[in-house]
Amino acid sequence: MSMRRRSRRTAALVSAAAVTTLLATGCSSSGGSGSDDPNAKITLSVGDFGTFGYKEAGLFDEYTKAHPNITIKENTTTQEGDYWTSLQTRLSGGGLDDIQALEVSRIALATSDQLSSAFSDLSKAPGVDKDAYLPWKWQQATTAQGTTIGLGTDVGPMAICYRQDLFQAAGLPADPAAVSALWAGDWAKYVEVGRQFQAKAPKGTYFMDTASGLYNGVVSSSPEQYYKNGKIDYKDSAGVRDGWKLATDAVRAGTTQGLKEFDTPWQTAFSNSTFATTVCPSWQQANIEKFSGPGNTGKWNIAQAPAAGNWGGSFLAVPASGKHVAAAQELVVWLTAPEQQARVFQKVGNIPANQKAYTLAGVTDFTNPYIGPKAPTGQIFSTAAKAIKPAETGPHHGDLHGAFSNGVLLMEQNHKSSDEAWGATLKQIESSIQ
Numbered sequence: 001m002s003m004r005r006r007s008r009r010t011a012a013l014v015s016a017a018a019v020t021t022l023l024a025t026g027c028s029s030s031g032g033s034g035s036d037d038p039n040a041k042i043t044l045s046v047g048d049f050g051t052f053g054y055k056e057a058g059l060f061d062e063y064t065k066a067h068p069n070i071t072i073k074e075n076t077t078t079q080e081g082d083y084w085t086s087l088q089t090r091l092s093g094g095g096l097d098d099i100q101a102l103e104v105s106r107i108a109l110a111t112s113d114q115l116s117s118a119f120s121d122l123s124k125a126p127g128v129d130k131d132a133y134l135p136w137k138w139q140q141a142t143t144a145q146g147t148t149i150g151l152g153t154d155v156g157p158m159a160i161c162y163r164q165d166l167f168q169a170a171g172l173p174a175d176p177a178a179v180s181a182l183w184a185g186d187w188a189k190y191v192e193v194g195r196q197f198q199a200k201a202p203k204g205t206y207f208m209d210t211a212s213g214l215y216n217g218v219v220s221s222s223p224e225q226y227y228k229n230g231k232i233d234y235k236d237s238a239g240v241r242d243g244w245k246l247a248t249d250a251v252r253a254g255t256t257q258g259l260k261e262f263d264t265p266w267q268t269a270f271s272n273s274t275f276a277t278t279v280c281p282s283w284q285q286a287n288i289e290k291f292s293g294p295g296n297t298g299k300w301n302i303a304q305a306p307a308a309g310n311w312g313g314s315f316l317a318v319p320a321s322g323k324h325v326a327a328a329q330e331l332v333v334w335l336t337a338p339e340q341q342a343r344v345f346q347k348v349g350n351i352p353a354n355q356k357a358y359t360l361a362g363v364t365d366f367t368n369p370y371i372g373p374k375a376p377t378g379q380i381f382s383t384a385a386k387a388i389k390p391a392e393t394g395p396h397h398g399d400l401h402g403a404f405s406n407g408v409l410l411m412e413q414n415h416k417s418s419d420e421a422w423g424a425t426l427k428q429i430e431s432s433i434q
Contacts, residue, residue, distance in 0.1 A: 038069075039069050040069060041069045041070075041071070042069065042070055042071070042323075042324050042327060043070075043071040043072070043073055044070060044071070044072050044073070044098045044099065044324055044327060044328055044331055045072075045073045045074075045075055045097040045098050045099070046072060046073070046074045046075065046097060046098070046099045046101075046331075047075045047076075047077075047083070047087070047096070047097035047099065047100045047101060048074065048075070048076055048077075048083075048100075048101035048314075049076065049077045049078070049079065049080045049082075049083035049101060049103070050076075050078065050079075050080060051076075051286070051348055052101065052153060052314070052344070052350070053344035053347055053348035053350055054074070054335060054340075054344065055074060056344075056347050056348055057340075057343045057344045057346075057347040057348070058343075059335060059340055059343065059344070060072045060074065063331065063334060063335075070327065070331075072331075075097055080103050083101075084103070084106055087100060091115070091118055094321075096319040096321065096322065097319075098318065098319070098322045098323070098324050098325075098327075098328040099316055099317070099318055099328050099331065099332055100119075100316075100317050100318075100319060101153070101314050101315065101316055101317070102141075102149075102150050102314060102315045102316075102317050103312070103313075103314050103398070104140065104156075104310075104312060104313045104314060104315070104393075105393075105397050105398025105401060106398060107140050107141055107150065107315060107393070108140075108393045108394045108395050108397060109395040109396075110141075110149060110150070110317070111140075111141060111142065111143045111144075111149055112143075112395060113143075113144075116143045116145075116147060116149055117320070118319060118320060118321070119149035119150070119317045119318060119319060119320055120149070120317075120318045120319070120320045120322075120325055120329065121147045121148060121149070122148050122149065122150065122151050122317070122318065122329060122332065122333075123142075123146075123147070123148035125329040125330070125332070125333055126329075126330070126333070127330075127333045127334075128151070128333055129356075130148075132337075132338065132354050132355065132356045133151070133152050133336075133353055133354055133355065134152065134155065134353055134354075134355050134385065134386075134388075136388065136390035137152040137155060137313070137353045138152065139390075140152075140315075140390070140393070141315050141317075149315075149317050150315030150316060150317040151315060151316055151332055151333065151336040151353075152313065152314075152315055152336065152353025152354070153313070153314045153315060153316055153335070153336060153341070153344075153350070153353055154282075154283070154312075154313050154314060154341070154344070154345075154350035154351055154352060154353055155282075155310055155312075155313040155351050155352075155353050155385050155388070156220075156281035156282060156283060156310050156311040156312030156313045156351070157281065157282055157308065157309070157310060157351055157381050157382075157384035157385040157388060158217055158220065158221070158279060158280060158281050158305040158308070158309050158310075158311055158384060159280045159281075159282075159302050159303060159304060159305050159380050159381065159384065160179075160183075160190070160277055160278075160279060160280055160302070160303050160304070160305050160306075161277065161278050161280035161284065161285070161288055161300055161301070161302050161303075161371060162179060162276055162277045162278075162300070162301055162302070162303060163273065163275075163276045163277070163299055163300060163301075164299065164300070164301040164372075165299050166197075166201070166202060166205055166273070166276040167179065167197070167276060169200075169201075169202045170196070170197045170199075170200040170201050170202070170276070171196075171200050172193070172196065172197060174301065176301055176302060176303045176304075176372060176375045176376075176380075177303075179301070179303040180303040180304040183306045184304070184306065185306060185307065186306050186307075187214070187217065187218045187221070187242070187246055187306045187307065188246060188249075189306060190214070190306050191214070191246050191249050191250050191253070191255070193207070194207035194208060194250060194253060194255035194256075194277075195253050195255060197255070197276060198253065198254060198255045201276070204274060205273070205274055205275060205276060206254075206255060206256055206257040206274065206275045206276070207250075207255040207256070207275070207276050207277060208250065208255060208256045208257070208275055208276070208277050208278065208279075209256070209257055209259050209261070209266060209269060209275045209277075209278045210256055210257065210258060210259045210260065210261055210266070210408075210409075210412065211247040211248075211250045211251050211256045211258070211408050211411070211412055212247065212260070212261065212405040212406075212408040212409055212412070213261060213278060213279040214243070214246060214247050214250055214256075214279060215243040215244065215246070215247040215404065215405060215408050216243075216279060216311055216401070216405060217243075217279040217305065217306075217309060217311065218239065218242050218243035218246055218247075219239040219240060219242075219243040219309075219401070219404075220309035220310055220311040221239075221305070221306075221307035221308060221309025222237075222238060222239025222242065222243070222309070222391065223239070223389050223390075223391050224237045224238040224239045224240075224391065225237060225239045225240065225391040225392070225393070225397070226240070226393070226394065226396070226397055226400040226401070227391075227392045227393060227394035227397065228392060229392075230392075230394070231394075232394065232396065232400070232433075234400060234404075234429075235426075239391070240404065243404075244404070244407075244408070244418070244422065247408045247411070248411065248418040251408075251411045251412055256412060257269060257274060257275050258409070258412030258413050259275075260409055260413070262287075267287075267291040268291075270287075270288060270291035270292040270293075270296070271291060271292055271293050271295070271296070273292075273296065273299075279305070279311070280302065280305075281311040281312050282345075282349050282350060282351040282381045283312060283348075283349055283350055284349075285302075285349040285368060285370075285371055285377075286348050286349050288300055288370075288371060289370045289371065297370055298370075298373070300370070300371040300372065301371065301372035301375055302368070302371050302372045302375045302377055302380060303375075303380075304380055304384070305384065308383075308384045308387035308388050308389070309384075309388060310385075310388045310390070313353060316332045316335065316336060317332075318332060336353070336354060337354065338352065338354045338356040338357035338360060339357070339360070341353070341354045341357045342357040342360045342362055342363050343362075345357070345362075345363055345366070345378075346362050346363075346366060349368075351381045351382065351385050355385075355386070358382040358385070358386070362378075363378050363382060364378050364379055364382055365378055365379075366378030396433050399432075399433050400429065400433065403425055403428050403429050403433065404425055406425070406428075407421045407422065407424065407425030407428075408421070410424055410425075
């Protein structure tokens, strides 16, 4: 999963005019298959972002081989923020794909009264097994009226990926179980291990890539994030407060390299071996391998995160105005079945949202030949996925998350004090989001 769907850049919000047009557009179609002949030749377009892994795992080829009348065209956008901006335009103006991916930070807006009518109800699609999906994942894509607009593709349970050679050089253990024990149950312990590492770190190296990753990890593992009782409530959020404090502590201790995730300097730092840990949702594994390169094979390993949390994950939705709604629903149901999700995980590292996949061979016993080939990678991620305690989300969850992550970068890259960065973050939120 390269550059997988995790840019937290603020995207344009849906305007009232766009919503009005959307409602007219979304309800204008009967949502039929486009033909009474089930064997009629059709093309199903799939709009997504980053790397969903279907092509890489050979699933599109397998499906079209079994359905020779169907051609699949994947329309991929690299950055999720760019994809979402484009999708909003097409929701109001037409030109939607038969299947549209939705990132978890957007799902509260997609299930809102303003937008949900644009998508078909997948809970009624033939072959759907509601109980197969993680309950909180299913609920995220379900409206207040009980309509389920998307089926979960993956979730983002977190681990900590670490350079075992740099740990050894700093006098720390390198075995995954021993490393996990260093910070078990408390993100503050992770920050403290950073201080220990930095005291003996090889010259030019840092304990973590960025404190914004630490902030994301803390918030993502907290039941209190940006919303409470349907309203934005970040100022009194325990998750935001704890995440900001620990990020501040890491910056002050000089344990972070201060990189912006996914940008070019961050990518280059992997190959230059300048940091020892990164907060590691399951999809991060592919980034590590891609950017670290063959020369660092066997140097990375993986340990449990201090607390279970979810960072990322997506859904597949079927626009109600599509020409081939029935065929698109059938494809979505198949792609999100446990067997297919297990194959995607093995290929690109996306942990399934379908919990029945966790018992399949190749998931629970999965090991990554590049990152910790002896570490129980599949077990670490699947255990974390089942332990996730969902937090309330809202329409601007992604925008708020991005604003605070960028606020942490103000401390790292612009040398702002914690109070200055906090004030600038609140000012941005109040002017552009609230």
